[in-house]
Amino acid sequence: MRFCLYLHKLCIFGNTSSLFKNNKLKKYLLHTFDLLPAKNGEEPTMQFLLEVVDILTNYIRKTFDRSTKVLDFHHPHQLLEGMEGFNLELSDQPESLEQILVDCRDTLKYGVRTGHPRFFNQLSTGLDIIGLAGEWLTSTANTNMFTYEIAPVFVLMEQLTLKKMREIIGWPNGEGDGLFSPGGAISNMYSVMIARYKYFPEVKTKGMSAAPRLVLFTSEHSHYSITKAGAALGFGKENGYVPLFVNATAGTTVYGAFDPINDIADICEKYNLWLHVDGAWGGGLLMSRRHRHKLSGVERANSVTWNPHKMMGVPLQCSAILVREKGILQGCNSMCAGYLFQPDKQYDVTYDTGDKAIQCGRHVDIFKFWLMWKAKGTVGFEQHIDRCLELSEYLYNKIKNRPGYEMVFQGEPQHTNVCFWYIPPSMRNMPDGEERRERLHKVAPKIKAMMMESGTTMVGYQPQGDKVNFFRMVISNHAATRSDIDFLIDEIERLGHDL
């Protein structure tokens, strides 16, 4: 087998990073033009890709190694000025493959290890090996979800996976529609678009002036993408006018709170409003028998956003918009561009999903998710979710009565979000008031900056309403353990002690 022969050739030199040097191919003389499809390009192509994989697997190994830093922080101007051997500027002339490999190594070196067990900064964390393999394959296949013709397997995987997700939501027989979109904000935008189309289909051709002035309802803590969608789609964000759409958030960004879907659904049914559930963050809990009750009533929604790239640990990006009514996504978005979607093909063209989307070509986001589902089974996702929630419970119990901590909201968190202030010793006896508020507001940013400079861990902070900056801890990383939670708390105290 040729591949293996290459590997063998590579190995005998002992050090993969200097392969080309020890080899008659002379990497420093080689350029992209020497790779496939160039004549005799096969050997350098395989060697180049193996060197890249060497860099990547080293990175992966270190990502899970707690003695490695989460990041090696530099300011924008530092990176722009150029680090030794790493220059971001583009030039007119080609670089050698040797330099390209250096560029790859340095890009990872100055980046952030989002899969590190101590990276807690975002809702999307972790590095799932199966999901990663799925992404490598997806890139290699290099196609899009435009038609069955050019993505037969991926189109069917998407269809089956969306059906399974609708079954889990609880729609009868998993009927309905949906697609994977470039993130929760776009999924939410889809929900607003189809709601408008459902009640005022003439808007599609006549514009917003064909409808009365419409209004969208959403809670104060809901994600800003609902407001963005409203602005983009021409609703504005004024109060008043005719109600059209209600968004219930299942897992808010900061608090991880769940709106009472059943209560909201009652109102929507009474007044004939579109009910959307934004489960971008909380949707994953549907996979857990222990936690899915938090989304009770989700089966009454007209549409649901659910991002497997958040709580389910799927690599970015992977967000689904799920719609209960079949055909409406097509009705809303199709422009019947016959020059793109030919009706006279030899296969069943209902599998050509391109015209349902607002995108034309749509990135293949399904494969990694499908592959992870195969590898973990439904039970594997359940275990992942239960474990993350247990960890956040551990954190909550650890700090709720610990000296120097104040919880931002009372009671156990519903999701993995644990929101808290750390009060440095110097402030613990300060009376409540503006001065204390002002000082406290600066504590989290200062600790965070020191964390990033030292590169040991990362956790988010933000203000919310009249609440000054507080830490928001979230757990979606399957690599995190109790020891990492302990480490985070120790680190906050170490860095914040003298503030």
Added chain:
Amino acid sequence: MRFCLYLHKLCIFGNTSSLFKNNKLKKYLLHTFDLLPAKNGEEPTMQFLLEVVDILTNYIRKTFDRSTKVLDFHHPHQLLEGMEGFNLELSDQPESLEQILVDCRDTLKYGVRTGHPRFFNQLSTGLDIIGLAGEWLTSTANTNMFTYEIAPVFVLMEQLTLKKMREIIGWPNGEGDGLFSPGGAISNMYSVMIARYKYFPEVKTKGMSAAPRLVLFTSEHSHYSITKAGAALGFGKENGYVPLFVNATAGTTVYGAFDPINDIADICEKYNLWLHVDGAWGGGLLMSRRHRHKLSGVERANSVTWNPHKMMGVPLQCSAILVREKGILQGCNSMCAGYLFQPDKQYDVTYDTGDKAIQCGRHVDIFKFWLMWKAKGTVGFEQHIDRCLELSEYLYNKIKNRPGYEMVFQGEPQHTNVCFWYIPPSMRNMPDGEERRERLHKVAPKIKAMMMESGTTMVGYQPQGDKVNFFRMVISNHAATRSDIDFLIDEIERLGHDL
């Protein structure tokens, strides 16, 4: 070096695809739970990833091998029923790593080789090895373009690359703004949104009712995404009312035609309209000194869509929206979500681009493009584009007077699009008229169906206006040569001869 030791261990068994079997790790007993971050997960992880890479590199090698088929066509119901050993259904229980590898292999087996030298079906074709390596790295880094905090290197790469693109467009000092979006349709939608914001900023908060009834102008052959954006954003597609926005297409989807940008810009200046240039397909020609005159006047546009994933051979997805006026993208889309974009960070937060986008997290589409630019240099892109256009000229000259061919439009193609009817011998003496039209309409679909069944090549067809189905040949694949063009023509004649 440990990696190399693994490689070596792998090699000595001779056949990488049965590694685990010959190895005490016993792949068939291993599951995703045994991989990192599991205890002792490092060795199985590295072995698993190398097996995946083995599958991928084999696929890549075959992609460039003309004796390999472009596709192995199956109908949806066949794939859904399950091919031997390949079952698309998701189950509750986990599958072994051995099965996961089989799933990977089969996913590729039943897909379409979009990098094959004889795949001409889409505007995006080819498999660039450097771009692919860039995608593998991007997946491994698994972050998004939300903030500098979590994607420092990628954020700066995007900024520098967009600036370079604006320089090439011809905006003074490359000033302006922009971002990479999930495809040309979304880039075009951005252009409509910011144009509306520019002239009627109150729409953002008050909705479309705050503006007069607005209208967008675009040519009949422009991409349907402009109409989709109009519908989505609440414009409708009615005639009349106040003109706001003019789209000039640089490279239409079917004909590859270029609108006269300077003439349109004159009108836009006179009437104070927003000029958008949709260069999703034709933007790449800006890299070529020989062909950039076709976009003459592009520097007068207010915004430009330009998809490196089309004519520049960058892997999917990679589309830029470029905006001449600085700050307007931010003004249009920002919702100032302080809980997501904290102003009190230790670094210069103008690098946090998240709030400029309608997405929240934004996929990292920049790295592969940046890396390709490094590897090829500006001159490398120029060569690629000139070569593709030469090839299409070769095709045009080959068939324009060849018996059995009729060109759909007269004169040399402006882009790589060559549109033609193939007339089977049995129809060559038929008089013009409805019967001939009806028969001709069925020729391209029949040939295409046979092509797909035999898997030898793929080229698109479509009707346009009152023109019956014709072939649209496009060339963006750097692997294609004159012999592949000859092959396509031979294949059309072989399959269509007896129709």
